[in-house]
Structure formats: C-alpha cells, structure tokens
Amino acid sequence: MIRLRTVVARKLEDAPVGTLVEAIPPRDPRLFEEQPFDRSNAERIGYSNYSYWGSALRAFLRRPVAVALLCVLAALIAFTFIQPLLPGQYPATLIINHPLTKRQLSSVPPTLSTALAKAPAGTPLIARPYNDPEWAAVTNLVGVIQRRVKFTVVEYAGGWLRVSSGGAEGWVANDFTNKLKLPGDPSDVPYDAQSNFPVNMFLSPNDYTNAGNELFARRADLEMDASGESAVTIRETQLRILPYQNGFWFGTNLIGQDLWALVWSGTRTSLFIGFMVALVEAGIGILMGIVWGYVRRLDRILTEIYNVLDNIPTTIVLILVSYIMRPSVRTLIFAMCLTTWVGMARFIRNQIVIIRDRDYNLASRCLGAPLPRVIVRNLLPYLVSVIMLRMALAIPGAIGSEVFITYIGLGLPVSVPSLGNLINEGRKLLSTSQSYQLVFPTIVLSIITISFYMIGNAFADSADPKNHR
C-alpha cells in the first residue's frame, strides 16, 4: 500500500501533464503487490494517543452537576435493589392489620419508628389480652361516656378534667369537640356536666390510644398486676402502634400497606419498564437504522414506513394498544416500544447516510478494513452521543407515560406497585392531610427523571467528538 503511493507520486513528477493518462502503464506485477489487511499495520497507522472513550469520560467529568446527579441516581437504583434485603422491611403488597382489632392500619402518617407516645414512669395502664412473650397490648381508655349522659367534674386542670361517671373515675379531654358545658367558674369543683358527643375517659390525663385502638409496650417495661388486667410503667415506656420496632418511614396508604416498601417496589417496576423500553428502542432502532442507511434498495420502502409511523401521535398508539391488550408490564413495554424506535432508526439512518461516504470511510474501505471495524471505529463514535441521549431520555419518558396511562385507567393493576399506580392513588389525597401519599412517590419519580434527563444531555455533549479538547 505504501509502495502504491510512492509509485503514483513518481509518475506524477516525471510525466508531462498532458501525457499523464497514457504514461501510467498497465498494471505491472513487479510494481504492485496485493496487500492483505494487516491488523498490526492498521493499528500502527491508526495510533494516536487520542482515546475516544477517555476523552468522552474527561469531558463528562468536567460537568459537576451531571456527575453529582449520576452518583445520586446510581445510589438510588442500587438502593431499590438493596431495600428488600435490609432488615425489618415490610413486603410491598402486605396489608398491615392491627393485631387485636384486625383493622387495616390505613393512612398512618410517616414516622421513623412505630412509637406513638412516651409514657413516663408510673403511668397506670389497662392491659388487654395479647398473647406475646415480649409485647403487651395496653391502653389507658377506661370507657366511653355516652352523649348527653351526666357526669361529675371532680378536678379541673385546663385541658383535662377529672370526672366520675357511673362509679368509674377518669380523665376527659376538654376541647372544643367535646363541647363540655361549663359553669361560670370552672375551678369551683365538683359540678355536673354533659356532652353532646360521646367522650373518651382515660386513666391518666393523656390519650394513649391510636384512634381508640390499643398500643403496644414491652412487657419488660411494665409491672403487671396479678390479674393481668392492669399495669404500671416501671420506667419511661415507648407505646407503639404495632408490636415491632420498624416504623413506616413514608407512612401507610389507604389500605394499610407500607408506603416506603411500595415506593421502592414501584420504582423497581417503573425503572424496569424504562430500561426495557430504552433497550428495545436502541436495539431495534439501531438495527433498523443501519439496515435503512446501508441497504440502498430498502431505503424507499423504509422511508415510506417511517412516514406512516411518524405521523401517528405516540400517545395515541400507547392508548390504543393498552386499550386492546390486557394490562401488564409487558403490554406497557410493548406499547411504548411500538413506535419510539422509529425516531432512533431515523437518527441512525441519517447519520450513516451522511458519514458512510465521507473520505475517511472511503479510505478505510479502500484499505480493506472489514465492515465491523468500519462500524466500530469510524461510525460508532458519531452515533454514540445520539444513541445515549435517546436512551437516557427514553427512560423518564417511559416512566411518565406509565403515570399517564395509569391515570387514564389502562395501567398496571393495583397489585403490581408502580410509581404510576402510587401517584394515581395519592393524587386523590393531595388536598387532605394524607398528601404525603402523593409527595413521596413524586419526589422519588422526579429525582429519577430529572437525573436521567440531565445525565443524558451531559453525556451526549461529552460523547460528541466535536466537544473534545
């Protein structure tokens, strides 16, 4: 190959311009010899200390925001897989019931532990039968005074009144809901009163119940009396809504499932959908794009197909396919992949059409570089930025589409937790005190989508050889 160049050069110098064409003799076997493709020679000529991936990485590292978000995202994705393995996690779809009443623990606000209240030492409590060696079910609810039943106020202590009613004595909260009718000077006890609503009577001036339900305390912290019906706290005691330590960090939802577990399980589902859509889009898109760009005979047909597919709004395809097929993760992935690959294929095709006949590619081909080498070394670096950008944007796009499809009512069944499901359930509670059921899923979702968007853009910029210094 090197010899070829020198021969032509000599000929050009020697011959007068007009006779150049005739001056080149028919191929002389002594002057030319066939050179097979030689890998080591190719490396030697192609060598420079410029490394494409190294430069791309350096350009990416120059963007602190993108790097920080990449760390956040990596940690978050890793955590979604680690979370079920951590100790003390509730299964995502488990409906948590109160052990005694068997009612669902619905809409428990976010807490770090199950402890609802702290009772000081010496607090008298009523013990309820609960068969557990470690935990006891306790309450300080003596009973309920029915509405419009007269009771006697024995002691007045501001927010709390000590009353006696029907032989029992206890404390009653004195707030506007009770509407206790008080005479002019409330400290002038005893006097009679009555309420228009049923009033809870407690053993001590504190409400140690969870909406009327029993709380749980360690047996070690209590001194039970012989009958097992009442107890006194020995030391300061945590009263818990459940007989275990693990709290509901994100609270529970309306049917008593742990939102923390649900959010991470939903994130897994949504990320799975996102990654699958991105992979399928990239796989089919790159394949079709290369075929489209390289096989000239197929160009017309594929362009026509593209024109048809590109005209249909993606949302409508998504809606139609989800409407027709049974709702499942697979359906969603299929519906989202059905048209998105078209855009990727067009990008690849356009790039290949532009690049394939450039001089350096022509040269490579003339020098006998095999097709895989041309694709990997000459074409891929120009395509990587676009491919990565589209993949990175496909993931938040897919997650967003899932939320949308769930809202329409064509999404995953509630038994499969996903961010779309959680947001759709939480949406109805935004104006209530249970708005945390929307806030937590949306925070996680926004972190994921914003990170992918920023990282994708940053990576696309740094993968573009034009931006390499």
Add this chain to the structure above:
Amino acid sequence: MARYIMKRLTAAIVTLLIIISVVFILVRQMPIEGYFDNFDKLDANIVRARLVQMGLTDPLFTQLKRFLGNLARGDLGTSARYSVGVPIRKILLTKIPVSLQLGLSSMALSLLLGVPLGVAMARSQTRYKARLWDAVGTVFIVFINAVPAAVYHIYLQAFGSRALNTSMLFSREQPLTWVLPILSMSLGSTAYYAMWLRRYMVDELNKDYVALAQAKGVTNQKVLARHVFRNAFVPMIQYLPTSLLYTVSGSIYVESLYSIPGMGGLLVDVIRRQDNPMVQILVIIYSCIGVVGLLLGDMLMVAIDPRISFAKKAGAR
C-alpha cells in the same frame, strides 16, 4: 411546488387510510362488551341478534368497507356506552368548541410566554449582565421536560386552586377556573418554544452576517429583532399547525383532570367506559390531527422560507 404538494397530499391520504384500517381492525379484536351498555343482563341470543344487526358478524373486510364509506359520508356511528344511541358526531360537536376555546388561549399564552423567554435566554448569550434569564429559563425547561406532565399538573391544580381561591374543577360560568387549565396546557409548549428559539437564535448569532451587521454599526437590538429573530423563528413555524390542531383536541390529561367537557376528557371517559365505537373514532381523529398537522407544517415552511426548494430535494438523496 405544486407537484410537491400533490405528492405530500397523496402520501397523507394513503397514510390516513392505513391508520384507519389498522385502528379499525385492532378495535375489532376487543371484547364485544364494548358495544352494549347492559351486556351482563342480556341473553346470548339477543347479543347475537344485536351483533348481526350492527353488522359486526360480517367478514372483516366488508365491515371495513362499510366503515370507510360511512366515514366518507360524515357518519361517525353511534355511541354504545357513553351516551347510548347518540350519534358520535353530535357528541363531538358539543365538545370541540370547548377544547378549541381553551386550546387557542393556551397556545396564545405559550407563545406569549415562550417566545420572550427564548429571546431573553438567547440575549443573555451576548450580554453578560443578563445571565440570570438563561439560568431561570434553563431550570424551567429542564423541569418541564424531565418531570412527567402527569405529575406537575396535579400539583399545579391543587396549589393553584388554593392560591386563586377557586374550585379545582372547571366551570364554564366562572372565568377564574379557566386560568389553571389554560396555564397547565401551555407549560409544555412554552418550554418547547423557549428551548428551540434559544437554540436557533444562538446558532444565528454565531453566523457571519451578524458580525457584519455589528461591524456596520447596527445596534444589538436591531440585529436581534431584524435578523436573528426572524431567521430563528422560521424553523419554529413548522410546529405551529400541529400545536394549533392539538388545541382542538385539547390536552387529554389536563381536560380530564379539570373535568373540562372537551375532546381530551372525552377520550379518557370513553376509555374508562370501554365504549368501542367512540374510542375507535377518537383515536382515528387524533391520528388525523397528527398527519394533517405535519402536512400543514411542511407546507407552511415551504411557503415562508424562500431557502427551501423542493424541486431539488425530490431528486437529492
């Protein structure tokens, strides 16, 4: 030019035919419950008789031919579950004006917000004092593009209605309840206009003619307004017809969220009620809007930008 338009028109019509056929065939695969409002109570014989009466037992091709014929005559069929027996055309005629009104307002709003934002962002490339706008705009664009629309619409609805002290739902009589849906619908387009206008304007700013104009002594203001903005807005024009047409159909999500009696809300409603004939027609209408919007956009580009000549493009590869 005329040949190009003819070619595009034919292609669009063929595309539409393909889309209609595919949608029709796909919806035929749905369970037959979607054609009856009281399927559970019906006897199997009655169901069969009604199916025959509706022509749903005919061969697929016969059905498709009849459907296309009806469409050509403007007969869109009747609703099966949404409001039983009412012609779909009649339902749509009550819905389209609402969507049109809201959609046009939101389009106007997004142009009013997006174009100045894009210009301000591009200007801050030249004047270092105004970097703030670029930062604000970038944050806004990233937020709107990255966070799913389904999420920020919910929050806008809840907090906006509290701030404006209005009802969360749309009511035709109270103009204040119009503000939030229009704002919601315009956010996406606003970000779109701002992002692309900025990018095109920055591209233009780096061109030689800008340097020449400045060397001649033309003020920055004039360069931006007379040269850069005009040239940068041309590629944006392509998007206008599509966005105009989508206003007719309304934003599916926003309309449903605020229970606006428009086309988008209608689509969600009929999907939830599994009204096959209506889903079919609405999906076809939405696809038509996509096709026609792109077609108009391309034509508008040809009409406005003298640099685009399709005579050359037809032969080029």
